[in-house]
Amino acid sequence: MLTATKARTFRIGEVARRLGVTTRAIRYYEELGLLPSPRDRPQGVHRVYDEAAVARLQQILKLRGLLGLSLEAIIAIADADTSREALRDTWDADPSAADRARILDEAKLLVLRQLELVKERQAVLSRFACELRRTLGTIEERRAALDAEEGN
Amino acid sequence: MLTATKARTFRIGEVARRLGVTTRAIRYYEELGLLPSPRDRPQGVHRVYDEAAVARLQQILKLRGLLGLSLEAIIAIADADTSREALRDTWDADPSAADRARILDEAKLLVLRQLELVKERQAVLSRFACELRRTLGTIEERRAALDAEEGN
DNA sequence: TTGCTCCTCACGTCACGTGAGGTGGC
DNA sequence: TTGCTCCTCACGTCACGTGAGGTGGC
Numbered sequence: 001m002l003t004a005t006k007a008r009t010f011r012i013g014e015v016a017r018r019l020g021v022t023t024r025a026i027r028y029y030e031e032l033g034l035l036p037s038p039r040d041r042p043q044g045v046h047r048v049y050d051e052a053a054v055a056r057l058q059q060i061l062k063l064r065g066l067l068g069l070s071l072e073a074i075i076a077i078a079d080a081d082t083s084r085e086a087l088r089d090t091w092d093a094d095p096s097a098a099d100r101a102r103i104l105d106e107a108k109l110l111v112l113r114q115l116e117l118v119k120e121r122q123a124v125l126s127r128f129a130c131e132l133r134r135t136l137g138t139i140e141e142r143r144a145a146l147d148a149e150e151g152n
Numbered sequence: 153m154l155t156a157t158k159a160r161t162f163r164i165g166e167v168a169r170r171l172g173v174t175t176r177a178i179r180y181y182e183e184l185g186l187l188p189s190p191r192d193r194p195q196g197v198h199r200v201y202d203e204a205a206v207a208r209l210q211q212i213l214k215l216r217g218l219l220g221l222s223l224e225a226i227i228a229i230a231d232a233d234t235s236r237e238a239l240r241d242t243w244d245a246d247p248s249a250a251d252r253a254r255i256l257d258e259a260k261l262l263v264l265r266q267l268e269l270v271k272e273r274q275a276v277l278s279r280f281a282c283e284l285r286r287t288l289g290t291i292e293e294r295r296a297a298l299d300a301e302e303g304n
Numbered sequence: 305t306t307g308c309t310c311c312t313c314a315c316g317t318c319a320c321g322t323g324a325g326g327t328g329g330c
Numbered sequence: 331t332t333g334c335t336c337c338t339c340a341c342g343t344c345a346c347g348t349g350a351g352g353t354g355g356c
Contacts, residue, residue: 013309023310028346044311044353062280064345066273068217071345097298104295111291115284121218122277125270128214132267139263143256146249165335175336180320196327196337216319223319 009048019058026057032071034060034078067117077110161200171210178209184223186212186230219269229262 016023030037030047035057041047049057060078063069069077168175182189182199187209193199201209212230215221221229 025346046310065220066277066280068220100298101295104291104298108288108291111284111288115281115288118277118281118284122274122281125218125274125277128218129267129270129274132263132270136260136263136267139256139260143253143260146252146256177320198336
């Protein structure tokens with residue numbers, strides 16, 4: 001009975017609806033080890049998720065949907081994330097200052113890596129948007145020319 | 153011998169390298185009807201692409217990679233695009249003013265739709281970036297607090 | 305007790321990846 | 331003529347989709 005905050009939990013269907021995915025996808029991520037499978041869940045028992053698990057899944061979905069990373073690549077990032085969480089448990093229990101510093105530095109690197117990927121994406125998208133606007137401009141010019149010609 | 157500009161053509165490997173995809177992917181798009189298969193290409197003869205075909209493929213890759221559209225969804229857009237190209241051929245041959253106007257209006261709608269999708273993506277990416285920066289901020293705060301504590 | 309949601313196989317699908325074996329153009 | 335690139339099957343893979351048949355909790 002340690003830190004019995006009794007946080008709200010969710011079933012797989014609720015989580016799926018909240019995040020806009022199917023339950024199958026969630027189970028698949030668990031299969032790959034992306035979601036921390038409650039290793040003591042017996043065969044046939046319903047899966048239960050807390051807010052932390054939902055947040056983690058949401059992060060996975062962003063890395064995949066927005067940045068187009070493969071699940072394998074996400075595992076590489078998420079593994080580091082998992083070890084960070086594991087170390088965060090250490091945080092409460094055994095807060096050696098050196099350990100704390102290492103945890104924070106690793107976490108920072110991870111977030112920075114993700115920020116870099118997001119920035120790249122934003123740059124490419126901006127170029128695409130410019131291109132589309134140029135195309136739009138030429139179309140409108142030609143359309144205007146057509147109307148002017150009509151007006152003669 | 154009409155408009156014999158003798159434009160440069162490319163083989164599938166060159167195109168693949170330029171656009172950063174595999175030749176298999178290009179052939180697959182052709183299979184689905186996304187690329188205008190030279191319908192008179194006999195069995196076993198090398199595929200040949202002009203700049204227009206390369207541009208079209210590049211557009212497909214952007215819609216897929218940047219916006220995450222399925223090939224089915226792209227077919228819907230590209231089909232309209234194809235009919236636009238078909239009508240552009242009409243442009244040179246039989247330029248009825250009404251036809252021209254219709255072509256331009258349809259083209260404009262298509263580009264606007266794509267711009268909308270790009271903007272949505274940009275918005276979601278911006279929110280993701282903000283979130284990552286906030287996370288980064290709290291990490292740095294805690295790290296600073298740790299150093300201060302150390303300093304005591 | 306009755307729905308509703310969950311469970312586990314397990315096969316299907318989409319978008320290609322990856323050879324196998326053979327032919328064509330600078 | 332010799333590589334190198336291309337060709338066509340065709341099976342494999344990744345990330346799930348889609349039922350089939352059965353069990354569990356408000």
